[in-house]
Amino acid sequence: MNVARPGAFLVLVALVAVAPLVVHYPVLLTQALIFGLLAAAFNLLLGELGFLSFGQATFNGLGAYAAGLLLVHVAHVPILVALLVAALCGAGGALVVGALSMQGAGVYAVMLTFAFNELAFYLAFQLRDLTGGDNGLRGVVRPEFIGISLAGENAYYYFVAAVFLVVFYALLRLIDSPFGHVLRAIRENEPRARAIGYDTRRFKVTAFTISGAVSGIAGAAYAMLYGFVPLEVVNFDTSTNIVIMGLLGGTGSPYGAIVGAAIFTLLSDRLSRLWAHWPLLLGILFCTVVLTLRGGVIEIVHRLRPSTPRRKAPLRSG
Amino acid sequence: MTPVGMLRTEKLCKSFGGTVAVDSVDLNVRAASLHAIIGPNGAGKTTLFNLLAGEMRPTSGGVFFEDREITRLDVRERSHLGIGRSFQRTNIFRALSAYENVRVAAQSRTQASFAMWEPATRLRDVAARAQAILDDAGLAALAVRTAGELAGGDQRLLEIAIALATAPKLLLLDEPSQGLSGEDALRLMARIRTLAERYTIVLIEHNMNLVMELSDEITVMNFGSILARGTPAEIRADPQVREAYLGSRG
Incomplete structure (x- = not known):
């Protein structure tokens, strides 16, 4: 069993490459990729570790504000530096939130991630001089990449696509790595994982930190997409949307996150043009999927291809 | 004395x-x-x-x-x-395969558990140890089965095999x-x-x-x-x- 097996990943690369030829709306596609990163970061925690984080917007927000402030206040910041700073800020925030939240057991830990999200939101709201409060942080420039202008929306789409694919591939590797295997052991039975000698807390906080880093990168990409950091990047609605995308796609496979993010982004765009009360339709879809396909939309793939190895019961492989 | x-x-x-x-x-x-x-x-x-x-x-x-x-x-x-222990109430990694139950326990004896890039299947010694322990426990034929779906007696043997894998x-x-x-x-x-x-x-x-x-x-x-x-x-x-x-x- 190997989730990093090239086949599925190459299909994803091809889909990402041709998407702008099918959907002529690069900004929306870029947003789908950004949401894909957020959902993948969420699913790393829920799918692999079995930890429901209700505060993923905290790290998205940290990355967005960190990159935004850097690009507003400092001239000539290379784009990769902006992403790196965002990743580090997302990771740092997640390290603190993760270490403190995981002091709590079960549902309390979940509520703590939510509480920290609220805290982050009010900080962003109150620190107007820094973040612009509810007016948002304006004037975020989009740097070029090794001399290539990313001002065009297609160019920026392909840049974000490259970042997305690199990060997602790294997550696939991580899921298959010895570290990823320990996360699943913790998900299945944390006391037993401790009894066989794993410092489970360290693994959990590390996974949380990685999830924060990925979310931070997504936040930075979002800030540069719109040239502006709205307060929404850190609000609880965003955290909820990340949960919905994760569950919609399914946590049984890392690809589920991508499917969920794509459906969520494209559908909310279409539905919002049709009807003002579109979130209702999305809610109905979400409930239907969760009630009928417990493994999310990606479950359909597994049902159609019963030979597809499920990560839940990894097979022996040489 | x-x-x-x-x-x-x-x-x-x-x-x-x-x-x-x-x-x-x-x-x-x-x-x-x-x-x-x-x-x-x-x-x-x-x-x-x-x-x-x-x-x-x-x-x-x-x-x-x-x-x-x-x-x-x-x-x-x-x-x-x-000091390895087994539990009174079967305490296994239910959704993982029997093999993975033992393999991840054997992995706990390596320094590699924070490795995030190389696949876990590269840990050949760990794989060999896990396989040997399953063979020894008479569970080799059930290696790919989901642990939670094994019969009660097999689960008890797996329970002990997990402890043994930590050497x-x-x-x-x-x-x-x-x-x-x-x-x-x-x-x-x-x-x-x-x-x-x-x-x-x-x-x-x-x-x-x-x-x-x-x-x-x-x-x-x-x-x-x-x-x-x-x-x-x-x-x-x-x-x-x-x-x-x-x-x-x-």
Whole structure:
């Protein structure tokens, strides 16, 4: 069993490459990729570790504000530096939130991630001089990449696509790595994982930190997409949307996150043009999927291809 | 002269509120022996076991492993010193394959568990160890099966295989035959007999046939204290034990 097996990943690369030829709306596609990163970061925690984080917007927000402030206040910041700073800020925030939240057991830990999200939101709201409060942080420039202008929306789409694919591939590797295997052991039975000698807390906080880093990168990409950091990047609605995308796609496979993010982004765009009360339709879809396909939309793939190895019961492989 | 044990306790006490569950217990488990702890329900066996495994801290007294004091070490730290344990209620990684249950336990003995890029399948030694342990446990044919879907007897064997994969020097088995009957209980007994040739084992068990047949030494507990200790023959002949425990069976 190997989730990093090239086949599925190459299909994803091809889909990402041709998407702008099918959907002529690069900004929306870029947003789908950004949401894909957020959902993948969420699913790393829920799918692999079995930890429901209700505060993923905290790290998205940290990355967005960190990159935004850097690009507003400092001239000539290379784009990769902006992403790196965002990743580090997302990771740092997640390290603190993760270490403190995981002091709590079960549902309390979940509520703590939510509480920290609220805290982050009010900080962003109150620190107007820094973040612009509810007016948002304006004037975020989009740097070029090794001399290539990313001002065009297609160019920026392909840049974000490259970042997305690199990060997602790294997550696939991580899921298959010895570290990823320990996360699943913790998900299945944390006391037993401790009894066989794993410092489970360290693994959990590390996974949380990685999830924060990925979310931070997504936040930075979002800030540069719109040239502006709205307060929404850190609000609880965003955290909820990340949960919905994760569950919609399914946590049984890392690809589920991508499917969920794509459906969520494209559908909310279409539905919002049709009807003002579109979130209702999305809610109905979400409930239907969760009630009928417990493994999310990606479950359909597994049902159609019963030979597809499920990560839940990894097979022996040489 | 009694040889110094691999695992010892000195005046070990544990009380919960006003109740003394384990009262000044001096235990001495010799290396390469199978040492059973028996006693009626509520005698303090499980509490003692939890104190040995590091699941609980004693109220007073000490626990020593290979002459090192481990009283304050937790389960994880004791695991790394070489104390492996099985659980009374089957405690496995249910949604993972039987193979992965054992493999991830074997992986805990490597420095590679924070490696995030190379696939876990690259850990050839870990894979080989896991496979050998499954073969040895007679579970090779079930390796790819989801652990939670195995039959009860197989799950008990897997439970022990997980502990073995951590390469323990001392194996603590907490009522391994619980819930098993007939064929399964015999299979388990045969398995423990094999393991007893290679490991030092502390066994808590209710199944008297199993205890009398397999033990080198038996410690009988009653009301939190040690009532008697000796070989199976000595225990069987001990009038105090007969009265307190064996006699109660009629």
